[in-house]
Amino acid sequence: MKQNLALIALVVRDYDEAIAFYVGKLGFVLVEDSYQPEQDKRWVVVRPPGDGPSGSGILLARASSPLQEGFIGNQAGGRVFLFLQTDDFWRDHAAMVDADIHFVREPKQADYGTVAVFEDLYGNLWDLVQFSDNR
Known part of the structure; x- marks a missing residue:
């Protein structure tokens, strides 16, 4: 059996400010940024440089409710x-x-x-x- 951790969802306030930080400041690679009309969301994936196409990535997931907004910046307590x-x-x-x-x-x-x-x-x-x- 072969398994790997593909993505970790990170709750963010805004897609573009998160991309600016992870890509612009940390130097991550923007793997995908596509609009999902059925959910009115974007599918935004970033990955550390050198991790390759099969490496783990981060799904930048914009908070879509007040409950989710409460976890921005405190996902691990x-x-x-x-x-x-x-x-x-x-x-x-x-x-x-x-x-x-x-x-x-x-x-x-x-x-x-x-x-x-x-x-x-x-x-x-x-x-x-x-x-x-x-x-």
């Missing part, structure tokens, strides 16, 4: 929600600092690798992490 793995922590950390990405925890060396926590445009927490070779 204040915990780190997503983990952006890199092959060069310091290169990507510097690029993110230059792009005005807000880090809430500075870089540290841990047993599993080098890590720092940043916020996306809505306040969801992410780890930028380069795992050590033994992981």
Whole structure:
């Protein structure tokens, strides 16, 4: 059996501001942005660079109800929600600092690798992490 995690839905306030952040600031690739008339929604998928066509992506899902709006920026209840793995922590950390990405925890060396926590445009927490070779 072969399975993989294809997409994770991330509730956003606005498609275009989310694209501007994930593509413009984080350097993700815009995989798809198509209108779905039957639901009056857009299907917007972004993916980290280098992840390839079969890699996991993020579906930027605009909140469509007051209940969903309440989860924008807090999809994991204040915990780190997503983990952006890199092959060069310091290169990507510097690029993110230059792009005005807000880090809430500075870089540290841990047993599993080098890590720092940043916020996306809505306040969801992410780890930028380069795992050590033994992981």
